[in-house]
Amino acid sequence: MQTAMVHGKRVVNFLNKKKREISYAVIGASLGTYFITSRIVTTAVVAGQSMTPTFNKNSIKSRVLVDLITPVTKVKQDDIILAHDPEESDEYIVKRVTALAGQFVEVDEDCGGAYTRKYAYQGKLTVPTGYCWVEGDNKSKSHDSREFGPLPLGLIKGRVLFTLWS
């Protein structure tokens, strides 16, 4: 009788210890994952057609890997970046950096077929310090710096590394 009770107690202690270990592992893994996705790399799903054919070919949304570590000052021309949307505070945009601060940009009218598209930022301008110029790869369907002007570097979250799958 007594042996059974001692044995029972040992089993309960063992189970409690395992429960604790599992809780620690779950908490550790959650914090670790949160740390990695907020500071190191994260994934993003690209919406819309502004970056075809680089992303979202055939209307399948691409999932990309975003590097969050590289400092914003190291962003180079032709990098694709993930940034806060300058027009919708809670949204993000994925565009390509076509000009850096100090560089010259010339925005032409888009003479596509039946109509001429006039851009808000038309003509010639120099990108001011602290900003960059972004455009989507699909020029006719992209709402980008030609409409909302230079993008402040401070809004950039990270560089898009590659497509995980599309």
Next chain:
Amino acid sequence: MWKTRVTKLWQMSKWFVGGGVLSILFYDNIGYVHTVRGKSMAPTLNPGPTRALLRERVWLSKLPYTPHVGDIVVFRSPKHGSKLAMKRIAAVGGETIVPSKVVKSGASAVTIKPGYVWVEADNRDTAGRDSNEYGQLHEKMIVGKVTWLLWPWARIQDLRKTQSPHAVSPQTQSLDESERTELVTESQTS
């Protein structure tokens, strides 16, 4: 063979790694001590002597934040993507403000777009470097809110209760600049 080495390395370093990760998570989501640079927020925040130990330090809160007028915030500078700046919010999205630098020429009011704020320095003598120079600031450039002045000890205070030295109450808005200054000085001495 290497497997036991790796396990041993992990046993020894897991506390450092864990501590490091937790510190960074705290830094990113709760807050940290930030050093004040520049005179743009004087007299509320003075940089004082440039000797590192004597520079004023504040608590920068990184808790979820909604911009409110009167808050002192730290944000990524629109002029230098990697540098931080500290100013006070003078207007939030949806509001209209008459920029302080243009007040003498009786200038146009600016309506702040949703998702943007207007920041101004407490020290009006500094050369721009606030919204008067670079326009509206996107909310997501804000890194955190300054809550307490922590150092030097003698000046510890809750900065959330402070106001811009140039804040005008509604009834003084119809007066011109000189009358307004008189009123402000009066209330300070009473």
